Amino acid sequence: MTYEESLSYLANLNKFGINLGLARIEKLLELMDHPEKKFKSIHVAGTNGKGSTTAMLASILNNGGIKTGMYTSPHLAEYTERMIVDGQEASPEEFAQAIAYTSQFVDRIVLQGFDHPTEFEVLTAAAFYYFASCEVEYAVIEVGLGGLLDSTNVIMPILSVITNVTLDHIDKCGSTIEEIAHHKSGIIKQGVPVVTAAKGQALEVIIKTAQEKSTACYVNGQDFSGTFLGMEEHYQKVGVKLKEQEEIGNFAVNLLGAHQVDNCAVAVMTAVILGKSEKRIDLPAIEKGLCQVCWPGRFEIVSKSPTIIIDGAHNPDGARALRENLDQFYGHKEIVFLLGILQDKDVKTIVTTLICPEDKVVVVAPISQRAGKPEDVAREIQAAYIEVAHSINEGLQKAKLLAGEGNVICIAGSLYLIGEARKIICK
Structure with missing residues (x-):
């Protein structure tokens, strides 16, 4: 085999x-x-x-x-x-x-x-x-x-x-x-x-x-x-x-x-x-x-230009911890999320915990049979800017454009999403 x-x-x-x-x-x-x-x-x-x-x-x-x-x-x-x-x-x-x-x-x-x-x-x-x-x-x-x-x-x-x-x-x-x-x-x-x-x-x-x-x-x-x-x-x-x-x-x-x-x-x-x-x-x-110790994908900085952080944050408690860390380390920066969540998760609580009204969000489907539809996830979000991407690669490019210079991109919501994104960014 x-x-x-x-x-x-x-x-x-x-x-x-x-x-x-x-x-x-x-x-x-x-x-x-x-x-x-x-x-x-x-x-x-x-x-x-x-x-x-x-x-x-x-x-x-x-x-x-x-x-x-x-x-x-x-x-x-x-x-x-x-x-x-x-x-x-x-x-x-x-x-x-x-x-x-x-x-x-x-x-x-x-x-x-x-x-x-x-x-x-x-x-x-x-x-x-x-x-x-x-x-x-x-x-x-x-x-x-x-x-x-x-x-x-x-x-x-x-x-x-x-x-x-x-x-x-x-x-x-x-x-x-x-x-x-x-x-x-x-x-x-x-x-x-x-x-x-x-x-x-x-x-x-x-x-x-x-x-x-x-x-x-x-x-x-x-x-x-x-x-x-x-x-x-x-x-x-x-x-x-x-x-x-x-x-x-x-x-x-x-x-x-x-x-x-x-x-x-x-x-x-x-x-x-x-x-x-x-x-x-x-x-x-x-x-x-x-x-x-090394544990990839958990509040991991995978790029410094632009700053890109990946973190699973696949449940409400994980979303809460990620938001606290973003506020602690990057509270003075604008945050652009690339977000994808599985459909069997508590989507509403995750997004309301993680996303602030001033954030920008690009929603994409994780690569999983359990992936939630991006349009359904997007409807639960209250943020300054929201759009849907049709692939992780496309979503990453959209997030980079939105972030511009000096701001932070955070990829979160599913380990399946951050794994694929990490592969693209670190290749």
């Missing part, structure tokens, strides 16, 4: 949609001799920030001299981004080999009467196989959707992380914070410590689940906390303390945005807990890991 053939194979699996449940992947991994049991893992869930936190933790482990896998989704430009070992994406050949190997077991479980595995189940099983074949010691695994019934929830991690809980994927995980928190807290395992930055009713659900699982729960703002200390070149400085005000350290973090302060604190607390049993995770490893 070539890389192109592996992509065609995965594309053909889209017809099976999102089908939550663990029976299929459990059987698939059983037939594959349980690759997920051949390395230690850290499991990361949350509505926002789970990707950034996953990247921070993987970078910390790497800088402790530990061979580390990182599994994330979705990708921005290429599927190979989902399977990373020691900071390097799987090569197209390695990716194709992992998919080809997994596909033979897919055929076998279908013959045994199971429903056909979904694309995400195949990718997850292939990633576990790839990490095992690379002989990683640890893997940091990001949840795809929810937690309880997510395909990644077949692992037995040594630590669990829930960054936060807000309303998202209400069609799959429930329409209330408590219901969604129930899904997120589904990754908590018996006796496995959990670290979280959740608040309010969501936190109550997580603490209750941890108690039921007889495990410790470390809460941001109670057991530990992070504080923004200022900027230093292109890093933001974050101080992290334990509840007794014992300072863990002040860290230069290579990810911008106020929301990264909590993510950093969660990653540091997780690393400190891990360091009690894994001596290679010490303060220098944490410092270097946060300084070197």
Whole structure:
């Protein structure tokens, strides 16, 4: 199977949609001799920030001299981004080999009467196989959707992380914070410590689940906390303390945005807990890991002339964080948005949170079967100037014309959109 053939194979699996449940992947991994049991893992869930936190933790482990896998989704430009070992994406050949190997077991479980595995189940099983074949010691695994019934929830991690809980994927995980928190807290395992930055009713659900699982729960703002200390070149400085005000350290973090302060604190607390049993995770490893962490597409500056920022901001909480960061770092500039949102998202809340009346907006469809019609998205926007583009390339050119000299273009609303835009801008 070539890389192109592996992509065609995965594309053909889209017809099976999102089908939550663990029976299929459990059987698939059983037939594959349980690759997920051949390395230690850290499991990361949350509505926002789970990707950034996953990247921070993987970078910390790497800088402790530990061979580390990182599994994330979705990708921005290429599927190979989902399977990373020691900071390097799987090569197209390695990716194709992992998919080809997994596909033979897919055929076998279908013959045994199971429903056909979904694309995400195949990718997850292939990633576990790839990490095992690379002989990683640890893997940091990001949840795809929810937690309880997510395909990644077949692992037995040594630590669990829930960054936060807000309303998202209400069609799959429930329409209330408590219901969604129930899904997120589904990754908590018996006796496995959990670290979280959740608040309010969501936190109550997580603490209750941890108690039921007889495990410790470390809460941001109670057991530990992070504080923004200022900027230093292109890093933001974050101080992290334990509840007794014992300072863990002040860290230069290579990810911008106020929301990264909590993510950093969660990653540091997780690393400190891990360091009690894994001596290679010490303060220098944490410092270097946060300084070197890279997580493309999250308040990422991809061009300085003109200034172009890309950020997924694919739900209301992400939109709120992006708007705060734009106001903090570029409040004196005019903002031109290139915006595309999936139709199953809370479009109205996203646009009212993200767009100010004085902004200019170009609306385009992300490259996804779930893309919302640009005209429908545009009708929800109240802004100084709104127009629709028929392609991402066209939308980018329109945004550049509107921005002119010295202003800021922000591409947001969907990871599918920013991935394609990033490919165009960075080629």
